Amino acid sequence: MKSKSAEKIKLTSYDDLFGSSEVTAEEKIVSVPIRLFHTFKDHPFRVLDDEKMQETVESVKRYGILMPGIVRPYGDGEYEMVAGHRRWRACELAGMEEMPVIIREMDDDTATVIMVDTNIQREDILPSEKAHAYKMKYEAMKHQGSKGEKHTADLVGEAAGESGRTVQRYIRLSFLISRLLDYVDNKRLSMKAGEKLSFLTVEEQEWVLEAIDNAVLTVTDKQAELFKNHSREKTLNQGIIYSVLLQKKEAETKVTLSAKKVRSYFPPAYTKEQVEEVIYTLLEQWRKKKGKEEQEDAGDTV
Template identity: 55%
Template sequence: MGSKAGSASKVKLNTFDDLFGGAENTAGEQIIHAKLADLHTFRGHPFRVLDDEKMEETTESIGKYGVLVPGIVRPRAGGGYEMIAGHRRKRGSERAGLDTMPVIVRDYTDDEATIIMVDSNIQREDILPSEKARAYAMKYEAMKHQGSRGGSTLDEVGEAAGESGKTVQRYVWLARLSDDLLDMVDKKKIGIAQGVDISFLTEEAQQWVSVILGETGAAMNASQSAKLKEYGKKRRAYACDGKADTGGGKAERKKSND
């Protein structure tokens, strides 16, 4: 029994080291058992935490062995901690009747926290298109804030998830859809490709499409969505040209009055 216990402790330590770079505390970091009531959901967290079969397994495991891998949190301005990684472990702990769970407290910037939050969840097998779209959009914006630009940023986001920059770009566009339309994509009432096309429409036009599809139950084919995309792109171009013309007119009038 003693040798088995020693072996098990080594496995836990190695897993911890692999994930978090060693058990030693570093500057601005500490490991604590935080009250579950003090752990708050990450702002804009795009991933579902469901009481499904997998959560049942997580709850059972936590009930028997506790939380083996600590969550990651950062201090919260309003008190307590904002969760970065470990939302499902927190829910499993609640269901198992625990009051606390182990967490690593780190001082991350908003952008750093967003990137880690996305990376710790994006490899799930059951991610919905809406979750992936919002997650990629959040990470893309965070990386741009850090100084990455354009296509290289999309490639970097994709590399971490095993996807191409082009695929990431499509999901970032998909994130521009209204909640109603994204829900239709999740339920496969609209294909991802069609959703990307519709994302080029204004919010008002998207609302119109959502109402039509919802009331009629009609499906949208690639040809129809492509036409909507072209319409949306033309409207955007027209709006930009209109602003440029208006600005130019004001400049000319000001010049003539001088």
């Protein structure tokens, strides 16, 4: 009876081992020293030494590489990896010196399409990875003669089962500066907000980033839409950005007190003005006391 750990290794490593690019009958599988491999130019997908990679390494040690990678000549007897970056890394970690591959002559656009399609169906892909991958495939297909933006976007999304509109939204994210795109990956910014902010100039995006970091805030979809409109009208500036963001922060910190509950602490004869004066006096005393305590605490530290 097979152990659960063995079953897990086989299942979680399936995509890494088998890929999705078809192999023709004329092509031969050859074993190539992994020291001759080069990473695909601008490869947009992460190759992490995480738990899933370790599972793949264990599978490679036990079963070998069940589906060869695809490479193309790089010059001087070396090769550029088109499909199989994770398998390549798994071979390295497993201590293997060679990896089975198919050597295929192909132009840049064909190689780009294969590289994206063999990776895009993974479940753990970040928005930033999809953004750059879809952009690369979109541009490659345009070079190959695909006509019509919507039609090309639909074709780009076919391998992942995504609509042309979804592809276009991901491609827009590639126009974000890297830190804002990181925030989309970390879910500090929604994809919709990121898409809208992508229409801002680089300088305007840097203003937004500075405001977010300084005020410890995020940007809502509605606020991003406002910034996009101001940018389009060439009226966006740092003052507007801070005003919009801080307005939300002030609204979030607004405190509403029950008049009935507050009144229960005062004699019936007290007027509204007298009640407010007492409250503010007590709050001021509390603030001074708090400040004094913080100073005393700070004096005890080195």
